[in-house]
Amino acid sequence: MTKPSPKLQIIPLGGMGEIGKNMTVVRYGDDIIVIDSGLMFPQDDMLGIDLVIPDIAYLLENRDLVRAIILTHGHEDHIGALPYVLKQLDVPVYGTRLTLGILEGRLKENNVAATLNPVNPGNQIQIGVFKIGFIRVSHSIADAVALSIKTPVGTIVHTGDFKLDQTPVDGKVTDFHRFAELGDRGVLVMLADSTNAERPGFTPSEKVVGATFDETFRNARERIIIATFSSNIHRIQQAIDTACKYRRKVAVLGRSMVNVVNIAMELGYITMPEGVMIEVDEINNYPASGIAIITTGSQGEPMAALSRMAMSDHKKVEIVPGDTIVISATPIPGNEKMVSRTIDFLLRQGAEVVYEAAAGIHVSGHASQEELKFMHNLIRPKFFIPAHGEYRHLVKHAKLAQDMGMPKENVFVVENGTVLEFTPEKGVIAAKVTAGNVLVDGLGVGDVGNIVLRDRRQLSQDGILIVVVTMDKQRGCVVAGPDIVSRGFVYVRESEQLMEEAKDRVKDALEKCEAGRVTEWATIKSNVRDTLGKFLYERTRRRPMILPIIMEV
Numbered sequence: 001m002t003k004p005s006p007k008l009q010i011i012p013l014g015g016m017g018e019i020g021k022n023m024t025v026v027r028y029g030d031d032i033i034v035i036d037s038g039l040m041f042p043q044d045d046m047l048g049i050d051l052v053i054p055d056i057a058y059l060l061e062n063r064d065l066v067r068a069i070i071l072t073h074g075h076e077d078h079i080g081a082l083p084y085v086l087k088q089l090d091v092p093v094y095g096t097r098l099t100l101g102i103l104e105g106r107l108k109e110n111n112v113a114a115t116l117n118p119v120n121p122g123n124q125i126q127i128g129v130f131k132i133g134f135i136r137v138s139h140s141i142a143d144a145v146a147l148s149i150k151t152p153v154g155t156i157v158h159t160g161d162f163k164l165d166q167t168p169v170d171g172k173v174t175d176f177h178r179f180a181e182l183g184d185r186g187v188l189v190m191l192a193d194s195t196n197a198e199r200p201g202f203t204p205s206e207k208v209v210g211a212t213f214d215e216t217f218r219n220a221r222e223r224i225i226i227a228t229f230s231s232n233i234h235r236i237q238q239a240i241d242t243a244c245k246y247r248r249k250v251a252v253l254g255r256s257m258v259n260v261v262n263i264a265m266e267l268g269y270i271t272m273p274e275g276v277m278i279e280v281d282e283i284n285n286y287p288a289s290g291i292a293i294i295t296t297g298s299q300g301e302p303m304a305a306l307s308r309m310a311m312s313d314h315k316k317v318e319i320v321p322g323d324t325i326v327i328s329a330t331p332i333p334g335n336e337k338m339v340s341r342t343i344d345f346l347l348r349q350g351a352e353v354v355y356e357a358a359a360g361i362h363v364s365g366h367a368s369q370e371e372l373k374f375m376h377n378l379i380r381p382k383f384f385i386p387a388h389g390e391y392r393h394l395v396k397h398a399k400l401a402q403d404m405g406m407p408k409e410n411v412f413v414v415e416n417g418t419v420l421e422f423t424p425e426k427g428v429i430a431a432k433v434t435a436g437n438v439l440v441d442g443l444g445v446g447d448v449g450n451i452v453l454r455d456r457r458q459l460s461q462d463g464i465l466i467v468v469v470t471m472d473k474q475r476g477c478v479v480a481g482p483d484i485v486s487r488g489f490v491y492v493r494e495s496e497q498l499m500e501e502a503k504d505r506v507k508d509a510l511e512k513c514e515a516g517r518v519t520e521w522a523t524i525k526s527n528v529r530d531t532l533g534k535f536l537y538e539r540t541r542r543r544p545m546i547l548p549i550i551m552e553v
Ligand SMILES: [Zn+2]
Pocket: 073, 075, 139, 161
């Protein structure tokens, strides 16, 4: 009997049903490659969590088979988990030069060593059974690529994040020819960016923003401050170019902005004539009409430079009436409130604020419906997996593919952890593997789970009461107390009566225990918790966390 030939498996470990922590496994027999390794920013109910990374239990179980991690571009949702992943998996990483440049800084901050192998768009590399091609695409960061992966079963195309910008700022257009060629030769499976699957039409070119910058610079009489994503190299380049045109000096502000601009200039992805860049300290040596500042804080992040300026909390730059502030980004869902608060503060300081997307001050980096259709028509895959999106984006992208004629059974809308198996003729959902969120809080990775989060939510909503009582273990009677300490529940000095009554209730509960000869500490504690909880809810309609502490003598 011959051994059945191995199947081609595609297993998303992140990025399905969410915008963030993108990670996709491709497996054939004993060869595994991983595409991207991103993080996600925490949702509102993940209190105190710094960031979220994919659960890589599957990769750790198969660690001997993992040959490489392949990166599509340098955004956090594609590289942000690597400092954590590479600590547990010693595998080589492949990506374009800017992607690896940004990653290198991130790894250094975290003291992680790794083998980084630079590739150029157009290159092909052989890893295990896979022949991997890097294909240039436009996106809101330079040096982004899609991947073609030739396998013994057929070719996979993974678009990465992309848009089809016909006039990209660096002139490096998406490699349409290569996509068409792959489509001609036959593509088995395509995974494609679904972020903007709900948006009709085409995403405007990044050059649109350059035109808006030009208009803003032409009209502004005093300082111009532009806030954008530090990773948006092309946007930064356009701001620099416009500043040069209007003879303004450029100062760069904010830690991540300074880092990325330095890396990008070193690698030649940002160019600036000699003498244009000045230090922040030199701003006041020039007239206001001769200054442009490029900064972080487009998302209203409290610690970012723009937010600090807005709150008059920045050490070096103070907002003054006459300043023109351009927020060249749209808020990521969840950040809207912080952004609008920042805008309010800037307006209060007398600044002019340009922020509406409608004003051409920001364009998306992701393909809209017509561009997605274009990609489908170029690639003409047999099977399609919508990727990189909330669940509704995936469903929308699947419908779009079906409207273009793909049979329903060839389109797979899946959750993280789904094992998809392909032969040249057939695609099926074969199994499930572990996938999920690992929460990072400070130095702790994965030590904060659902129970800790539930406690944090309760604490954040109604506070905590600590009941301290000293008891004689032998006789089972109260020696001292009870005392009640509370935080975040009520202001104790104005609620003395409530606290006294609460103490009485605790005493009652303890006496009942004594009378009933209850000596189990755990039972006594739960009686105290129940009695007090009921009383407080009746009186306040609040449910603080109650923490009884019994001290023994
Ligand atoms: Zn991206």
